Amino acid sequence: MIRPLRFIIDLLFPPKCCFCGKIVFTHRDDVCPACWETLPGLSGGESRIEFAARCVSALKYEGAVRRGFLRYKFSGDYWLGEVFGEILAGVVFEALDGEFDAVTWVPLSARRRRSRGYDQAKILAETVAGLLGFPLVPSLAKKRDTAANSSLKNADERAPNVSGVYEPLPGIENLRLLLIDDVLTTGATLSECANTLLRGGAARVVCATFAEADGT
Numbered sequence: 001m002i003r004p005l006r007f008i009i010d011l012l013f014p015p016k017c018c019f020c021g022k023i024v025f026t027h028r029d030d031v032c033p034a035c036w037e038t039l040p041g042l043s044g045g046e047s048r049i050e051f052a053a054r055c056v057s058a059l060k061y062e063g064a065v066r067r068g069f070l071r072y073k074f075s076g077d078y079w080l081g082e083v084f085g086e087i088l089a090g091v092v093f094e095a096l097d098g099e100f101d102a103v104t105w106v107p108l109s110a111r112r113r114r115s116r117g118y119d120q121a122k123i124l125a126e127t128v129a130g131l132l133g134f135p136l137v138p139s140l141a142k143k144r145d146t147a148a149n150s151s152l153k154n155a156d157e158r159a160p161n162v163s164g165v166y167e168p169l170p171g172i173e174n175l176r177l178l179l180i181d182d183v184l185t186t187g188a189t190l191s192e193c194a195n196t197l198l199r200g201g202a203a204r205v206v207c208a209t210f211a212e213a214d215g216t
């Protein structure tokens with residue numbers, strides 16, 4: 001963009017940190033220095049997702065991460081997905097390099113996508129695929145709406161809620177897939193999706209999420 005115009009836009013709409021909302025000084029800084037220092041990072045551990053060989057998350061789902069994410073999910077600030085996707089891409093590159101051939105995501109149902117206007121996990125996946133140079137492959141269809149998993153308390157309620165809800169799309173046979181979702185809670189959704197992908201012919205599934213909540 002032409003420099004004077006960018007300057008005026010920055011004055012009128014100063015860029016803000018995508019986690020804490022404080023004003024940052026340039027559009028290149030989407031995260032303020034204080035947040036960079038204190039974001040609750042995670043190291044990629046062994047998978048607690050059934051049917052997935054590995055699973056990594058970028059950040060702990062708490063404090064500023066949780067607030068920033070809720071803004072992304074519910075306030076229409078879909079551009080935040082690109083910033084979060086960039087953070088996730090760094091973690092994927094470090095932890096899962098060489099373990100997948102294509103990137104895919106946990107989809108919303110068509111109805112939910114229409115009402116929200118965007119699919120938050122898809123934006124993360126698009127950003128990761130673009131930055132790391134892998135193809136983005138649609139791999140799952142969500143057949144019906146489920147009660148939002150976040151409204152269900154524990155794994156016992158969540159597993160039946162997602163059972164049989166997804167179906168595999170053609171074209172994933174023999175692919176090693178990186179499956180991306182926004183927040184990992186109990187892992188019921190990711191397990192169901194990974195299982196569905198393997199049944200659809202995928203060779204292997206590894207998972208990555210932007211944030212991980214304490215499992216219940």
Ligand SMILES: [Zn+2]
Pocket residue numbers: 017018019020021022031032033034035036
């Ligand atoms: Zn901040």
